[in-house]
Amino acid sequence: MRNKLKSIFILIVLFCINSYGQVKISGVVVDEQNQSIPFANIVFGGSTIGTVSDENGKFYLESDNNYTQIEVSFLGFQNKKLPIKSRDFNLTIVLVEEAAQLGEVFIYAGKVKKKGNPAIAILEKVWARKRQNGIYLFDQYQYEKYEKLEFDMNNVDSTFMKKKLFKGMEFIFEEIDTSNITGKAFLPIFINESVYNSYGRNKGGKKLREDLIANKNSGFNSNQNVIAFIKDLYVEYNVYDSYIKIFDKSFVSPISKTAGVSTYNYVLSDSAFIDNKWCYNIIYYPRRKGELTFKGDFWVNDTTFAIKDINMKVNKSANINWVKDIYIEQEFDVLNDSIFLLKRDYMMSDFSINKKEKSKGLYGKRTTMYKNYEFNKPKEDNFYAKESNIYEESIYNKTNDYWSLNRQEKLNENELGIYKMLDTLTTVPKFKRLYNLVSILGSGYIEFNNFDYGPIFSTFGKNDVEGWRIRVGGRTFLGGNEPWRLQAYTAYGLKDNQFKYGVSGKWMLEPKSRLTIGAGNRRDIEQIGVSLTTTNDVLGRSFASSSLFSSGDNSKLTSINLSNVFMSVEPKQNLELRLGASYRTLKSASPDTFNLDYWVDEAQTIKKSDVVQSEIDFSIKYTPNRKTIGYGVERNEVSSTYSTLFLNYSRGIKGVIDSDFNYEKIQFYYKQPILIGGFGRMFTTFEVGKTFGEAPLGLLNVVPGNQSYFTIDNTYSLLDYYEFVTDTYASIHVEHSFNGRFLSRIPLLRKLNLREIVGVKSVWGEISDKNRALNASNINYLAPNKPYIEYNVGIGNIFKVFRLDFSWRGNYRDVPNANNFAIKGAFGFHF
Incomplete structure (x- = not known):
């Protein structure tokens, strides 16, 4: 964002x-009572160049040709021709009702009947032949x-x-x-x-x-x-x-064909030759306010019933943020007198x-x-x-x-x-200062030639272990398309009086296949167990370890020392293969209140409080239809509406650099956004995983809780950290935003452009007897053998940037200290 x-x-x-165009005019179309006439036709005399007035009767029209006259028309009113100047703005055009037809003419500003409507008859022929035109042939x-x-x-x-x-x-x-x-x-x-x-x-x-x-x-x-x-x-x-x-x-x-007639009013307005083809002109406008609709007109050929030209302008009352107008034109050419391209x-x-x-x-x-x-x-x-x-x-x-x-x-x-x-x-100093300011606000980094300092939003934090935390860091930046990048940071806790740091680098050896190698090391304090699907991202640190954003206990933090090396390649666009190796040590950052202890011997007489583990991993990530920009070692994504499939296999190897455990872990993650016609957008996320062999708490799959005041993707809003611990799990999240489809029909709420959100989350898991027996920590393992369920209802687009979610548990409501209901919020920039 x-x-x-x-x-x-x-x-x-x-x-x-x-x-400048030769002619530019604007104004408003009204009736004799000075009431605006929406969707009136305004055309330059002797041409097919025209426009349609908006819902307030206003219009603007321009042409490179030197026209001297316009013709204004609307059903039920007399056509009006009037002379214009090359620059004629703020015109007020008064149309007079056709007196001879007042008893039988409808004024088409409201709903138009479907039965007997010639525009609908033409549309039916368009639908019947839409696959018999253009490249489909x-x-x-x-x-x-x-x-x-x-x-x-x-x-x-x-x-x-x-x-x-x-x-x-x-x-x-x-x-x-x-x-x-x-x-x-x-x-x-x-x-x-x-x-x-x-x-x-x-x-x-x-x-x-x-x-x-x-x-x-x-x-x-x-x-x-x-x-x-x-x-x-x-x-x-x-x-x-x-x-x-x-x-x-x-x-x-x-x-x-499926939603047009129930959403729009259609009026057959005119007919004329366009490129030597006889065409019908149909005006359309929405039946209701607040929906995602257009208004405008289109021309249809009378033999192929193909669209020759179409204009579409989004209705201003549509529930869309930051956008005042959307206007679309499409023109089609005729091939061999019949095919429109x-x-x-x-x-x-x-x-x-x-x-x-x-x-x-x-x-x-x-x-x-x-x-x-x-x-x-x-x-x-x-x-x-x-x-x-x-x-x-x-x-x-x-x-x-x-x-x-x-x-x-x-x-x-x-x-x-x-x-x-x-x-x-770009040579003007003042412009450079302005550019730097907005760049800092947007990216969080301050640019210094080939180095970026930041992110500045992470400069200060606070948690129960470190107290106030101060962080400084940066990255190399040589224009955005460089084949290599280095990043580093250091942090200091005023309560524990300890320095932390992280450093990483990667180098793209071959751009076409994006063959890349990288390595890094991080020593820091973090909240582990905030994601089911684990990664070895050296510089990743969740804000869950900052009590500035947390509610409840924030003391279950872990000191981590992680080193990794990796190699990745993209043999096909959006298909990434990655092979890596890591070495980590884990220990409690607050041993007085939380520990990761496990039994070393079967007799349970010897405990160990830190975990030392060497691991190799191989992953496949596929993101079909993902679009990116740039060609450097790091790229920016063009769109977020793509599906993600991620498969990871990792193996812990005992004895390598004093590593403690042998185990195998396999995890699968799938995320799919789905646009459901006029009913909004759904996001579905599915995760499964299993650990084979024995592993202590620090290496198991903790169901991700959310002890913050904000809604966080892929976490459970009502779970605390470490409330559920598993070595085998399956999780599904479904969330649907209706984009205001229902609230937009409530008169008192329509102008607020609020959006309805509903969701359900569920996780099932279990833990083996061997891993239960291994546990010597002060965390009592509880696995959701009966699937845990959580529901949420939300209102989005509050002041265009805020969302409020109401969540409650479907079960496990009698667990000691359970949070059965919560209200959380989230900020976001969304259209």
Whole structure:
């Protein structure tokens, strides 16, 4: 989340740059009683270039052609033609009701009847033929794709430009552009361009391969967080699908067969020739407020019933944070007089703290162009399995001549000026200071040339053993794509008067397969047993060992000395194989209240209080559909909505460097996010594991408790640390967010945009008699032989950033000192 916040902070601070359309107009459409008319048609005279007024009757329209007239229409009102100037803003257009038809005409601002509606009849033919158009008709297809991602600062006015913040940086305002969607002035501050060769197959199992041919960034070239954030915003979608997934949310498509008619009103508005094809124009708008829906119009061909053009604008009352507007356009080309192929896909989002008309924010834009379609050129199965080498330097070093030839849409003067403007901006001392400030707030690190100090949020902590804890640390940073990285920290406890430290390093030997080696050592105090699936992360330290965030007893802490070495490789994208070896010693950090003692002999006469263990481990991690940015030893993730499968095998070897135990441990972890149409998103997590052989408390699987005030993933909110101890376990967590589907229908709650969350967690486990007999600690082993169950109900999106969870036990309620009910919260940045 910090990376995303950093990205947004950076984009907002970098308010960064005259091409004018021939005609720009805006205004409002009203009736004779001065009541606004939503969803009215406004079209330039003699053209099909137009727009639809919003729910408040407001509109903006722009064209490069020199039009002198517009025509405004809405069912039940007389069409109105009026002359316009090249710059005609704040128009008030009054439509008059058609008196001759007042007895039989419906004013389509509310619900529209389905029966006998010609728009519905046309939609039924679209649904029947949606798989008989475009690339679905061919066994194989290929095309060239050009993608442009852009961010702009919007609502720039003279007052804003005169702020002291920009003193010394006034040159960034030399050229300002205007949005042809909203009419707002904006400054382009970031562009990322890509060229792809795409190959697909429909027959014999759907496959798609995309080879990145060229990539170019302007602005934030080295800031992988910003690029990752922008990439995460825009995913592929298909208007023929029932739901269109944007910002991890499912919007009902206006072409949806399953949910369209129950969600939208449809009105047949017009018909005209477009590219020599006769087409029908259908206006649609949502039946209810607060849902994830669009409004707009689309043109449908009268013979193939394929979509020729479609405009989609998100309803402003939709339950989505930080986004004031979303606008989508898709244009389709005609092949052989019958087949419609996607030609241009444009999406614009208006990001803002609130949804007020004059609030300043950022435009995020994606333009995707397609050309040179070819069909039925057979490819072998292994062709689609191969992956292009995205680390090839030539991809990122294309000449200006190359880009001039391969851009399917030319950059305007402002976009081209970003390259020069940001090069100049990075030399301005004031800009550097601003950039450093927001970078610190976002990432938690302070940048010093090739070294980052931090994370600053871990500088202070407190627990029962160390008292107040002071920590300093840092990492190397050479731009974000370096093949190696070193990290280190040291900490000191004012109560135990002891220094702690950690150091690690890794080096990527071969970028294509990501062959990497690494090693590290850490001596510190931590709360073990806060995760069922264990790892040997040298620098990982849970905040569970800090009483700043804890409730109840916080004294069951462990002193750990961990060293490890590893080698990892990715033979296939998103498939990581890792082989490692570790050596650790464990002992209680507070022996007066907690210990890890175990019996050395069968007669139980000799105890040992520390654990010494050597271990080798092998793991497989698969994250299908995960997208990353960058090509260094560390990369940033583009999206979090991917599944994760993790399988780990480890073996403890007795006698190696005085190691105490022989055992084998196998663990499996699976996490799957599921978008369920208009019913929100579900997360499911499943874990199983077993330890073969004898092992003491410090090496067993402790069911993770949560003695903090916050909701923490994959822990049990009502369990204390060490309440359940197992050597064999199975755990499942299911949580579903309805994204406000029900609360948005309650009038008094609708405007709060609250979101409902429900969940259930359960864990089963057992512990062998041999491991029970081994135990000499003051922890009484209790395994959940009867599965432990926990339920929670939550309200999310409180003030857009807070979530409140109410949890209660389903069983084990009579256990001594059991927490049967708890209220916990969590902060988060979510759309």
